[in-house]
Amino acid sequence: MIQIEGVSRTFAGRRGGEPVEALRNLSLTVADDQTVAVVGASGCGKTTLLELICGLQRPDAGTVYSPPAALMPQRDLLLPWLSALDNAGLALRVAGFARQRARDQVQPWFERFGLSGFEQARPYELSGGMRQRVAFLRTLLAGKPVLALDEPFAALDALTRAEMQGWLSQALAEERRTVVLVTHDVEEAVLLGDRVVVLSPRPGRVVADIAVAARRPRQRTDAAVVELRARALAALGVPA
């Protein structure tokens, strides 16, 4: 379980500028195996929240408790000199697995994630969607109980993004983890999350916490999805 209580985080301004208050008195609890989608306008401290969960930053005030978390950054950041298979196994190699053993571990996942036949491909030979799948697999195989996904599909075109949202929803249903997914796309949040947490503009704090009970797989045209999307947008202050 992730427990965040009364967390504030302020960054010193650049070169004598005003300090930037990213988060103010934010509290959030995420149950085990729950997927929480965090939405908010750009610059509302979403990435800061993820870095706190991952232990990459310390809060100025308040407490953050989280089991070990692995990050999936916004851009895929695959290493151009490694094959897709070796990129996906990066965390295993870092953990001390021998090259062949890491590959043997990754191989079955390539089949499950529809990447068969692309094991030896270099990142630049993969489509945007495939790169994102390899990047997700790399984070998943780090074997941490918590996945921190930072706008994983923001860089993709709309069509690929829709496809990847369906794919991720299924992948998470099969491989239960505690997931904190940060996004600026309300629809994505409703499609993927068990809960949608809406953050205010900077300094970020929770302004709405909406449970999503709709059955999976969800379609963006489902009445429940449409209704929840309108609620989340209203909480963001956007007229539906």
Place this chain on the structure above:
Amino acid sequence: MRRWLLPVLAILILLGIWELYVTLSGVDSLVLPSPHAVLSALIDDRGTLWDNLKPTAAEILCGIALAALIGVLSAVLLHFSGMARRALYPPLVASQAIPIVILAPLLVVWLGFGLLPKLIVIALVCFFPIVVTTLSGLQAVDPDLIKLLRTFDSSRRQTFWRVELPSALPGLFAGAKLAAVLSVVGAVFAEQAGSSSGLGNLLEVTVANLETAEAFATVFVLAAFAILLFALLTLAERRALPWVYRQRETPTR
């Protein structure tokens, strides 16, 4: 085909203008020999040129290897230690301001006529570009990638070997290419200061004897050697870092 044609054409046009100027102006061949006089000097003296190229080439290759070794080690040290970076970067820059013309004869006085003073001169001019480009490669790794690895519990050492060092290889090659060209100039200064063989020594002798065409021929050999080194490094880079070129050729996103 086009890639070779263009530089060859450019050189031919330059040589043509040069030849024309020498013929029309009637300038003394001691002052400026014509290209065809240089060419016949190249052919007549090919034995001497070849014999003198061998020690110079050996000095240059050893000097670059030494510079690469010291350069990469220094870059890694500066990368890992902020204190070393602050303390050593200024003296490193200062080392490049030492006029080689002054230093080379001093090294001969200190260390004699052997290989060592030449290696030091060549390594001194070569290691700086290697340090600078390798260090900037090491430091240019995406901070998000470093964060990602930290969440994988990657140690500083793991991050270095798996991500930072491979990322710095294109920079290392860029520095080595610069070094290859500078090494030739360094070798000439080193040999002029104290040597009985080598192209630098030959240059010293031919200039003193007013054998201008022979001196030009020597410079031509030096230039050709620099181009050869540069081309070999480019080839090695394409072999060793295929992703650098493939990425550029593929229109991504």
